[in-house]
Amino acid sequence: DAGITQSPRHKVTETGTPVTLRCHQTENHRYMYWYRQDPGHGLRLIHYSYGVKDTDKGEVSDGYSVSRSKTEDFLLTLESATSSQTSVYFCAIMSGFEGNTIYFGEGSWLTVV
């Protein structure tokens, strides 16, 4: 499982509330990613990080922010959740030893009502 854990695994929240998803890794990987998975869209990159305090936007970053204050934790925050952010969120890491192969966490199911 590449030492990745996501929390919470399932969450239901109300429109307009802030939500933070956590990705924790135990193997000191430099690169971390947040994707969202939606039917008909596949996986789309939200944000990524290439080191502590080094982050950048992906394809669908609007409405999301991230932080990485420690190597092991990459946080994804929905500042004010909307129904369009109902999705499955996957964290991933890049091992660096197998080219650009990435390994995924188990996913966080978020429902915004």
Added chain:
Amino acid sequence: AQRVTQPEKLLSVFKGAPVELKCNYSYSGSPELFWYVQYSRQRLQLLLRHISRESIKGFTADLNKGETSFHLKKPFAQEEDSAMYYCALSGYQAGTALIFGKGTTLSVSS
């Protein structure tokens, strides 16, 4: 533009039949190509990398740069192959995020 196209949303085959999941890509340069598999409500798992040229669970994929394709093949499908399959590409620069296709659901029935 960098893009991965999986033209089939759903592919249904019978057990023992050959399978080919199509993947075409657009990339300015030499990409790394991958196939990932996702079983029902589980994490995505790496199936193949074109660089390694391995055969995993009987699946193979050949990179055709002329046709910009990386089709996934298996000669004899099994019911346990039923899953969602994603093709993805990345640049060779370290840390380059993967771009995914929209996925193909493979359904194998007996």
